[in-house]
Amino acid sequence: MIEMRNVSKTYANGVPALHSIDVVIEKGEFVYIVGPSGAGKSTFIKMIYREERPTEGSVFIQGSDIGKLKEKQIPYLRRKIGVIFQDFKLLPKLSVFENVAFALEVIEEPRDVIRQRVMEVLDIVHLKSKARFLPDELSGGEQQRVSIARAIVNDPHVVIADEPTGNLDPETAWEIMDILEDINRRGTTILMATHNQSIVNTIKKRVIAIESGRIVRDEWRGGYGYER
Ligand SMILES: Nc1ncnc2c1ncn2[C@@H]1O[C@H](COP(=O)(O)OP(=O)(O)OP(=O)(O)O)[C@@H](O)[C@H]1O
Numbered sequence: 272m273i274e275m276r277n278v279s280k281t282y283a284n285g286v287p288a289l290h291s292i293d294v295v296i297e298k299g300e301f302v303y304i305v306g307p308s309g310a311g312k313s314t315f316i317k318m319i320y321r322e323e324r325p326t327e328g329s330v331f332i333q334g335s336d337i338g339k340l341k342e343k344q345i346p347y348l349r350r351k352i353g354v355i356f357q358d359f360k361l362l363p364k365l366s367v368f369e370n371v372a373f374a375l376e377v378i379e380e381p382r383d384v385i386r387q388r389v390m391e392v393l394d395i396v397h398l399k400s401k402a403r404f405l406p407d408e409l410s411g412g413e414q415q416r417v418s419i420a421r422a423i424v425n426d427p428h429v430v431i432a433d434e435p436t437g438n439l440d441p442e443t444a445w446e447i448m449d450i451l452e453d454i455n456r457r458g459t460t461i462l463m464a465t466h467n468q469s470i471v472n473t474i475k476k477r478v479i480a481i482e483s484g485r486i487v488r489d490e491w492r493g494g495y496g497y498e499r
Pocket residue numbers: 282283284286287288306307308309310311312313314315
C-alpha cells in the first residue's frame with residue numbers, strides 16, 4: 272500500500288536527508304521508524320503525505336505515484352492519511368469535539384453524520400466525556416488522544432505518527448500505544464517514528480532503522496529477519 276522506489280531527498284539548502292530508499296509497507300502493518308536524531312525519520316514520514324517531495328525516485332500510495340499529484344489533488348491524498356505529531360497541533364480555541372469534527376466539516380458531511388462519527392472516535396480514544404473541553408483543560412496524554420481521534424475520523428488507510436509519545440511521561444506513553452494498537456487491530460496501517468527504545472523493545476513490531484538517510488535494518492523485533 273506504501274512503496275518507495277529509489278527515493279532520495281536533498282533539501283533546497285543542499286542538506287542530504289534520504290539516499291536510495293526502497294521499501295514496501297503492506298496494508299495493516301504496524302511499523303516503527305527508528306534511528307538517531309537527524310537520521311531522516313521525519314523526512315521519510317513527510318514523503319508519505321507529500322509534505323516533502325523526493326529529489327529522485329517515487330512514492331506510491333495504493334499504486335498511485337503521489338509525486339505526480341496536482342496541488343488540488345493533495346487534499347484527497349491527505350484524507351487517506353491521518354497524521355499525529357509530537358506536539359499535538361490542536362486548535363486551542365476549539366473544543367475537543369470541534370477539533371475532531373473539523374476534518375469532516377471541511378468535506379461538508381451532514382451534521383448528524385459528523386456528530387455520530389466524532390463521538391465514535393472519541394469513544395475509541397476514551398474521551399467521550401470530555402467532548403466539550405478545550406485543549407488546555409486536558410492533560411498532555413488526553414491532548415494526544417484528541418489528536419489521534421482527529422487523525423482517524425476520516426477513516427484513513429494509514430496513520431503516521433511522528434514521535435507521538437515524545438512529550439509524554441512513560442505511563443501516558445503506554446496508554447497512547449494501547450490506543451494505536453487498537454486502531455491497528457481495526458485494520459489501519461500505522462507508521463510511527465520514535466526514539467522510545469522501551470516501547471520498541473516491548474511492543475514488538477516491524478522496525479525500520481534509518482541512519483544517515485539510509486535503511487540500515489528492516490526486521491521484526493521478534494528475533495527473525497523480515498521477509499516478504
Ligand atoms: N526543511 C529542511 N531544510 C533543510 N534541511 C532539513 C530540513 N528538514 C530536515 N533537514 C535536515 O535533514 C536531515 C534529516 O532530518 P530529519 O528531520 O528527517 O531527521 P530525524 O531523524 O527526524 O531527526 P529527529 O529524530 O531529531 O527528529 C537532517 O540533517 C536535518 O538537519
